[in-house]
Amino acid sequence: MLAESESDKVRKIEQLAQQIAQADGSTLFDSGHEAAKAPVRAKALRLLDQRMRSRKELLDRLLAVEEFLPAIVEEVVDDLARGGLVNDKLFASEWVRQRFSLRGKSRTVLDRELREKGISSADRSDALEQVTRVDEEMVARKLATKKAGTLRCVPENYADKQKDLRKIVGVLARRGFPSDMSMTVAREALDARYEELG
The missing domain is CATH 1.10.10 (Arc Repressor Mutant, subunit A)
Structure with a gap:
């Protein structure tokens, strides 16, 4: 017996998802929507692979790509945040640790940099506690x-x-x-x- 091709498997999964959605009225899987998110997600993951980024930084970079719809960009970034790949609190802590120890930046400069990256006042304050x-x-x-x-x-x-x-x-x-x-x-x-x- 021949092994099922990858496209046959995807097609069967989509058909099953549609049948389930029709049966209970939910939207379990929307292949068109997922296809629209795929290039945005791929770009976001490439950016995150280079270095950790704040939510605002990632949104700004993705929204700069003209073919990406803002609503899709927001959704992808929300997905990445839920998955823990975008975390402003952790970003702020690492930013302060590295910029202080490697570059000799003061608390004042670090606070300004974090503010520019869209980090909340509470997360900035927590991160800056590392530097006395x-x-x-x-x-x-x-x-x-x-x-x-x-x-x-x-x-x-x-x-x-x-x-x-x-x-x-x-x-x-x-x-x-x-x-x-x-x-x-x-x-x-x-x-x-x-x-x-x-």
Whole structure:
């Protein structure tokens, strides 16, 4: 006996689903609707395979594809969220962990990035609890020490010393560290470097 082809199996399943739907009035399987969702789902899974994404990021990327209907996109993203593949709380936690440890971003910058990615205030707050002020200060010191290490001599005048200080504070400010912390840490790193240069 020959094995049933794949298309024969799909056709039989669809026929059975239609018979059941007609018998009880439900819509167990709508092959046309599923066919419309398939390319959207495939694109979404490719995007998620590259990296974890927030719900808003995924929606924005999928809605940018002109041939995808917004209602279908919403439904696919809802399906992926129910399946656990789209999870804003987990996304926010991982985003903070990685961006803080690998890029040295401050809580302020991380909060702004998460807000731009559509993460709720509660999920942002939970994720940012991973980073304490002590953690931030430690990263700020590391960045300030690294920048101070690029200085090759102790300036003779006050204006040049202030210029060196501004360079270090600028590195910290661009990463969003609080101004009081940035100034204190920058001064300490600069003084330590000047002492090394003697």
